[in-house]
Amino acid sequence: VPSTHIAILGSTGSIGTAALDVLSTLGDPWRATALTTHSRIDLLIEQARRFKVPRVVVTGPEPTPSHRATLKSLGCQLLLGEAGLREVAAAPEPGTVLAAIVGAAGLPPVLAAVAHGKRIALANKESLVIAGSLLMPLARSTGAEILPVDSEHSAIFQALASGKRSEVRKLILTASGGPFRSTPAETMAAATAAQALDHPTWKMGGKITIDSATLFNKAFEMLEARWLFDIHPDSIEIVIHPQSIVHSMVEFNDGSTLAQLSPPDMRLPIQYALTYPDRAPCPSPPMDWTRPHTLTFEPPDRLKFPSLDLAFHAARTDGPSGGTLSAVMNAANEVAVEAFLAGHIRFGRITPLVAAAMDHHQLAPLTHDPTLEQLLAADAAARAFVRTRLAQ
Ligand code: NAD
């Protein structure tokens, strides 16, 4: 059920600020019960002031005495760290938790929200990549709703309404192809952070923009879709669509394909996850069909972008009850992307580092139906493995 009381985790990021834009257009009685940031405390305080938010969480560097004084004067309670995130996600006040933290750091509050039966508007795809095998059954038992914010999954979620789940043959995930779609592999390997951050169609946070350049973002989205829609990975196809207008598609058993189209703007899928099953006017513009448009589709270059096959391999290895290899892929990628953004490695090293961490993990016996402890241990070991490689 939709709730007008939202906790926005990661409110200072690209999705978080877009979500606040959506809340202000939705207007009364929509409001934020809590906002959170890692290190952008000034922006967080500005948001708390503007949206009259009663609680904020800071997970990074300690707020200064002056920050604390300002928050106090606003009547805004300050919580700290992961415990703070879990507390505002599980509190009785928000009916909906918008999970817009980047990376594995987003998992603990998502678990807390699912355990407390909330609606989770999920942007943090890493949660499902790591722990989909825990989150989906937990949501079924608590009555939590996990609704996609990711534009591809929102498109699929909307198209699925046109038939029964048993009539679905295939999900078609579209991908822009990122900034290196038509760059020769050797040039791509030497690309700088500035080049990799220059995404052709979407304006997003740093990590997901790099993931879009390696296509790990699409790799993660395949794993996200497998859990969210309970579909076999072999029934998910990835198609390059450089214009980012068709956000994804569903093929039904009669051969009919349903798609969702809109200009690339995250405010629409964010809002739909909040208002579902209702729709409402949205600040994002609709398509302008009075102008010409060319929509093109092509298969991805799987040799140039091995991330895709790595994800299908992880899904197959983990199996239907889940495993730890997807978590390893995610953790290794987070460390490699951080190193790339810090200028320590070239672009071409990201994917091989992830592949090496996955190979290393498979030297030990495989885990199926993992516990949270096993997933977190696999995550930590993969990070340590990549850090060691980086130090060599
Ligand atoms: P971003 O970097 O712009 O924002 C990240 C937010 O998370 C910030 O508020 C930051 O303060 C917070 N954060 C960062 N590290 C943290 C940590 N260790 N602990 C707690 N909080 C932390 O990222 P974004 O582009 O908004 O992406 C957020 C999530 O949404 C990611 O999982 C991404 O894959 C997903 N997503 C983003 C888009 C998009 O258009 N930006 C689209 C689809 C999905």
Ligand code: MG
């Ligand atoms: Mg997406």
